[in-house]
Every structure is written in structure tokens, then in C-alpha cells.
Amino acid sequence: MDRPSGTSYQRFPRVRIRELKDDYAKFELRDTDASMANALRRVMIAEVPTVAIDLVEIEVNSSVLNDEFIAHRLGLIPLTSAAAMQMRFSRDCDACDGDGSCEYCSVEFHLSVHATDSDQTLEVTSNDLRSMDPKVCPVDQARAYQHALGGTDPFGANASNENRGILIVKLRRGQELRLRAIARKGIGKDHAKWSPAATVTFMYEPDIRINEELMETLTVEERISLIESSPTKVFELDSANQVNLFSLVVVKNAEAYTYDDEVIKHAEAIGKPGLVEITAKEDSFVFTVETTGAITAYELIMNAITVLRQKLDAVRLQDDDGDLGELGAHLGGP
Amino acid sequence: MNAPDRYERFVVPEGTKKVSYERDTKIVNAASFTVEREDHTVGNILRMQLHRDPNVLFAGYKLPHPLQYKIIVRIHTTSQSSPTQAYTQAINDLDKELEYLKQAFEWFSMQEGCAVQGKEMISGVKLIFCIVASCR
Numbered sequence: 001m002d003r004p005s006g007t008s009y010q011r012f013p014r015v016r017i018r019e020l021k022d023d024y025a026k027f028e029l030r031d032t033d034a035s036m037a038n039a040l041r042r043v044m045i046a047e048v049p050t051v052a053i054d055l056v057e058i059e060v061n062s063s064v065l066n067d068e069f070i071a072h073r074l075g076l077i078p079l080t081s082a083a084a085m086q087m088r089f090s091r092d093c094d095a096c097d098g099d100g101s102c103e104y105c106s107v108e109f110h111l112s113v114h115a116t117d118s119d120q121t122l123e124v125t126s127n128d129l130r131s132m133d134p135k136v137c138p139v140d141q142a143r144a145y146q147h148a149l150g151g152t153d154p155f156g157a158n159a160s161n162e163n164r165g166i167l168i169v170k171l172r173r174g175q176e177l178r179l180r181a182i183a184r185k186g187i188g189k190d191h192a193k194w195s196p197a198a199t200v201t202f203m204y205e206p207d208i209r210i211n212e213e214l215m216e217t218l219t220v221e222e223r224i225s226l227i228e229s230s231p232t233k234v235f236e237l238d239s240a241n242q243v244n245l246f247s248l249v250v251v252k253n254a255e256a257y258t259y260d261d262e263v264i265k266h267a268e269a270i271g272k273p274g275l276v277e278i279t280a281k282e283d284s285f286v287f288t289v290e291t292t293g294a295i296t297a298y299e300l301i302m303n304a305i306t307v308l309r310q311k312l313d314a315v316r317l318q319d320d321d322g323d324l325g326e327l328g329a330h331l332g333g334p
Numbered sequence: 335m336n337a338p339d340r341y342e343r344f345v346v347p348e349g350t351k352k353v354s355y356e357r358d359t360k361i362v363n364a365a366s367f368t369v370e371r372e373d374h375t376v377g378n379i380l381r382m383q384l385h386r387d388p389n390v391l392f393a394g395y396k397l398p399h400p401l402q403y404k405i406i407v408r409i410h411t412t413s414q415s416s417p418t419q420a421y422t423q424a425i426n427d428l429d430k431e432l433e434y435l436k437q438a439f440e441w442f443s444m445q446e447g448c449a450v451q452g453k454e455m456i457s458g459v460k461l462i463f464c465i466v467a468s469c470r
Binding site: 008011038039042298308314317 | 380421
């Protein structure tokens, strides 16, 4: 094909995963720019699909909370959504006539709790929800199941009996709650209950340079006050590394730096501008990803990349778009 | 009561094109692309990728109004290229970058990630998942 300037300006980002737990990940992303990092963050928060309760039919509700209040609380319960990427959105599911209640696009839940002869308040929790599909259930039920199978607790909640579920409502003696709920696939852009992300943040990696020559002119007290001028523990005295019997000031944790400029201001105040220089590496990012438990952190990252690629694919020019002649000519067509 | 449906934010209405293209009437090799139901996520990566192309003289995007769920991407290129070509190239490059990124993650979790996971006391099921994911 004759493409006058069809050369690629692609980047090849590098990745280093520092920590990976089921619901938490910390990784470094390098050799790309802030737009890509931010696009990934935005997609993780608002466009990676999960499953959440969307439709509730209340049969009996004699609890103190009204129907819509309970429906809202049910919606916010995170459900295991590993299958969400393969599910269909109810609005474009052709297996059911738009009512959104077939196996391809929805999961049915039942809840039936009656506080009978008990003097104590009965707590209705997410553990009382009965799912019609074993793949989709409240996350703490899944966790308890995994625990029962003898697996270690993936979420690191070490207390073995801490799985009490998510409280929906408390019932007094004689009160009853009975309902049918339909969970559907959705995205956080539609409603935050579908967001799989608890937090997704990224920061520029700081590049901290200490001017050793200038540092040597400082007394120990001055060095300590410089270290303490930073509100976060970025610097420390390295007593093992001494020059002229003075401990060197070294960077203890560069990422603790919050770009507050306090050390730089302090250096200027003591008449030593340029003692510490801090710049942000504009192509290096440190990501922190935490999920609600609906999907694992690794799945969240991978799904975000997939979703972003799908979005890009959707914004491609179609053949019948715009000026066909011009496009055709440039692509070497007739 | 008369609130618009929430899905209107991201579902392209029927009869509307996802991307429409309009050439500038006065400047050659300049055009505006209207992308329906997209926002800063796509707009900003597209703009930054276009800036990497030396044939692109100008690339910018705007979200005209927060309640109009569309973006307008404006591209001006040299005579060596054309807005449509630069636009398509930018999308191709971004797509390849993301494919590469995905492989980088898979590769890393295969090489070291599983070891990291093992240390973090993740059940064997997860390890198998991790390996399966990397083989795909």
C-alpha cells in the first residue's frame, strides 16, 4: 500500500508489578505519557463492567426501611463479576425481549428472611441472598466458600470468623423481608454501584537529587532539620555512610514525596538553594489499584486495557465516513 | 420525572454515526471529527498520540458541553498527510501500544507476578488462573 507517511509512532510501555493481591495491586508504568495513564485510570473506575443488583421486586417488606431504600442498598452489594466481560448488557440482549431477564444478561437472586420468635434483632445481610447462578454471588459469600474449601483467605482478612456479610436491614420480631432481585451487567458510568474500583490512583515518579557538595557544608543539626522539614519521611541520615565524620543525607523513600516543595523552601530559607532538586519523571507512573472484590485487581487492569481497546476500535473511521475519495486515495485505493 | 435515561451518556442513539468527519472549508488538510458518546478518556489519548506525528500541525479536542455527550477532535496536517490518515494512524498506534501493554502485564505476571502472588499467599487456583491468562 502506498502510504506517504504511514510510519508508526507507537510507544512500547514497560511494566513492573510491585505487589499483587486479589483486591490490591501496585505497579509501575513507564515509557508512556500521562494521557495513557489517565485513560487507564478513568476506564478502570467507570467503564470496566461488573454485575450488580438492578431490579428488585419486593414481595413482603415489613422492615423499618422502605422498599426503595432496601433496593438501593442491595444494588451497592459487590457481586463476583469474573464473568461480566462475557455477559451481555440487558439493553442489547436479543435472547430476552428487552425485559432483561435471561441467562445471558442477568442473574436472579432471592431473599427471604422472617424474624420469628427471637428477642434479639435479626440482621439481614448479603449472606441471606440466594443466587440462581453459582458464578455470581455476593463477594463475601464467595470468600467464605473459598475459605471453607481450605484455601487461604485471598483478601488477607486474617480473622477467620469475620465473614458476617454486608448488613442490609435489621428486623424486629415479627418483621419479614421477602424479595426477588435481578442483577445485571453495567458500568460505573451508568451508576457507581457497577464500578469495580475502590481506588485507582497514579503518581509521577519523583526524581530527587541531592547536591552532595552543598550538603557537605551543612552541620549535623542543619541536616536533621532539613530531613524534618519534609512532612513525609522522604529523607534520612545514613549513619553507615559518613563523609568527614558527618552522616550523609540520603533518600529513604522517594515516593513518599507529595510534591509539597517544603524541603526546597527549607533549603532556600537556610541560604542553600539547589541543595535538593526534585522533578517529576513525566513518563513514569506508580499506580495503586484497589477493587471492591467484584473482580481481582489483575482482572481489573487487564479488563481496562481490553475495554480501552474496544473503545478505540469503535471510534475508527468507517468506510462510509467522510470523504471517501480522499481516504481511498491515501490508502492507495482507486 | 423528565430526567434523561442514564444510558444516554454512553449509548449512541440509533441513526447517529459514532464518528462523523467534516473538512474545513478554508484550510486544506484540516478537518474536525465529531465522536459521539466519548469523553476525555479517548479524546486526550488521541490528541497526545496525534502530537507524536510530525505531519500533524495541530491536534486538539474539546468537549463542547458536559451534557452533550460528544467530543470534537480537530486535526490539521501537512500536505504529506491528511487528517483522516493521521486519525487512523493514531488509533492504530494506540491500539498496538495497548496490545503491547497487555502482553507486558501477562509476561510480567508469568515471570515474576506469580512468584509475587505466591508470597502473598494466594491460593493455588489463582496461580493456575495466572498461568492460563498468560498462555492465552
